[in-house]
Amino acid sequence: EADATAALRPRRPHPRTMAVSTRRSSSARATRDSAAATGGFVFCVLLALQYALQPFLNGRCLSPEVNKLSLVLGVEVAKIAIAVGLMCVEGRGSWERTFTGWTPYAASLSVLPSVVYAVQNYLLVVGASLLDGVTFNCLNQSKLISTAACVYVVFGVRQSRIQMLALAGLLLATVLLQEGGKEGKGGGETGTDASTDRSINNQSANQSFGVAAVLAASALSGVASAATQFSLQKLGRTSTALTVEMACAAIPCILLAHFVSLEDSSSAEEFGRALFSGWSAKTFAPVASSALGGIFVGQITKRLGGVAKGFSIVGGLVLTGFAQGMVGNRPISAKHVTALAVVVACTYAHGTYPPGKKKKKE
Secondary structure (H helix, E strand, C coil): CHHHHHHHHCCCCCCHHHHHHHHHHHHHHHHHHHHHHHHHHHHHHHHHHHHHHHHHHHHHCCCCCCHHHHHHHHHHHHHHHHHHHHHHEEEEEEHHHHCCCHHHHHHHHCCCHHHHHHHHHHHHHHHHCCHHHHHHHHHHHCHHHHHHHHHHHHHHHCHHHHHHHHHHHHHHHHHHHHCCCCCCCCCCCCCCCCCHHHHHHHHHHHHHHHHHHHHHHHHHHHHHHHHHHHHHHCCCHHHHHHHHHHHHHHHHHHHHHHHHCCCCCCCHHHHHHHCCCCHHHHHHHHHHHHHHHHHHHHHHHHHHHHHHHHHHHHHHHHHHHHHHHHHHHCCCCCCHHHHHHHHHHHHHHHCCCCCCCCCCCC
């Protein structure tokens, strides 16, 4: 009976067999991590180039008369086209792998970030059309502050002291850049005529409006980032599936906003003509670039995490500063150089010094 009982007991694997299995598992995991790191590095370089190129594409390819809502609509449509193209390149079964575990509840959670991102993209387009490249990119970094606050509320992720100092430094850079537009408003010694005064006032008002638009977009970015992180991490969604769902949810909202903005009801032809007013062949360049940037961010977050995305944005800032100094109509001012240095240092510190783990008291 003892022999029969022993035969029925499950046999434990030999320690040597367990060690071999563990080594194989570790080797496979290391290979996957290496491949993900290599792909993530490529996407980091691409995002840095896109981030630096976007302000110049907006300035040279977008007409002042173009409908800003149509640009946001074009970006969302381009994201869907790129995502579908990537799934076609991956081959058979890519659709099933991308949308595995899909549920109506999970898809419904894509509505909030999609609407928020649509409003954010509209504000960014407005801000980019009114500000130079360095000012736009530096002010856009204030989204790290709103993202940190929203992630703390949703996930309880705290910030280290150095990270808090870095966020304060970003606020300092934002205030520094807001000082622009006040120059040249001094006393009446120059004999400036009324038309020049109005031109200066209009330029200052446009710059202030652009700053407000970018800061509002940065605040909304924190809300959207927390909602997106919840879908990707808590619900296990793929970045491609989330991109398609968010774009599909945003498109009807954009069309509704355009319909509401029309003064009177019109035909479908008039509706489309008003929506895509000011478009030309060159308009597709900044639209495609912005859509690619969204795809790159999703891939980097999936492969390397949000810290790597921050380094890519810093690289884009540096490239933007050098490009504006070389090809711009005027050299970079001391204000821009200082703000650029502060943003680069703060972004590096925020990504390099995360909060340490609390030690459990015995």
